[in-house]
Amino acid sequence: MSANTAKAGLTYPSLADAPNVPSNMQTLASQLDGMVIPKYASASALSTANPSPASGDLCYRTDLNAYLTYDGTAWQQIGPLGAWTTYVPTWTAATTNPSLGNGTITSRWCRVGRLIHWMGQLQAGSTTTGGSGVWFISIPVAAASNGIQMIGTADYVNSGDNEYLGAVEIQSGLTTVAFIVKTSQSSQSTFPVSATVPVTLSANTKLVWNISYEAAS
Structure with missing residues (x-):
């Protein structure tokens, strides 16, 4: 039976599971995809890659040199804070x-x-x-x-x-x-x-x- 890591809840197989490397890797990659903060060069690149963002999604815009989070309605810039x-x-x-x-x-x-x-x-x-x-x-x-x-x-x-x-x-x-x-x-x-x-x-x-x-x- 598969188990989960204590902090992030990532799924990993137990020794009792039948070997299935492709399936295990796909499961892990899918979970990591939601945790890695992606980078985009522009607003259009962001909207193309993530046309239906979920509340709490994060990304980094290289043209703004800033992180953004989706508040359920729009992307909001959260950094760099106060940089002139x-x-x-x-x-x-x-x-x-x-x-x-x-x-x-x-x-x-x-x-x-x-x-x-x-x-x-x-x-x-x-x-x-x-x-x-x-x-x-x-x-x-x-x-x-x-x-x-x-x-x-x-x-x-x-x-x-x-x-x-x-x-x-x-x-x-x-x-x-x-x-x-x-x-x-x-x-x-x-x-x-x-x-x-x-x-x-x-x-x-x-x-x-x-x-x-x-x-x-």
């Missing part, structure tokens, strides 16, 4: 997209579970143009569709002129942020940032932001 990663966002506008030219845009982000911490900076250059319409900047991970507007801090600095404090906002379920700032030092009004708000874009323009939000997955 560089992300270069995409800068767009409602009507005509800006051109970065010799300006710079960069950001850093990290995650703990589905909590995303993200900070970034846009520095205009002498050949940067702001396009037309409200500005949008892409976020590193899509926001959760939770029905909540997520808000962080933003600062529009026009060197040599003024500093315009405001907020960075992510609407529920979106993949971009917009910026709302005061339009003057004494004004109580706020407006969305664009090529002309709060002032006309120039090489002196710098926009910085910091926000924490819930990720979609």
Whole structure:
């Protein structure tokens, strides 16, 4: 009669069992398959190999350098926890997209579970143009569709002129942020940032932001 190991419960034959190496090896391999953490290079590779995951399944995504677990609804990243990663966002506008030219845009982000911490900076250059319409900047991970507007801090600095404090906002379920700032030092009004708000874009323009939000997955 076959027996089982004490810790993992792996099945092995006893001396009284009839010899059947192929069957015994198949049984062992099947049990080990559920214990070994597989590696995948992308989300598509994961979904192809495991199209119907069970709650509690684990895997490692080499493109994310992180472990994921299936919570019964979606794959959730569980590591590396809190590791900061560089992300270069995409800068767009409602009507005509800006051109970065010799300006710079960069950001850093990290995650703990589905909590995303993200900070970034846009520095205009002498050949940067702001396009037309409200500005949008892409976020590193899509926001959760939770029905909540997520808000962080933003600062529009026009060197040599003024500093315009405001907020960075992510609407529920979106993949971009917009910026709302005061339009003057004494004004109580706020407006969305664009090529002309709060002032006309120039090489002196710098926009910085910091926000924490819930990720979609």
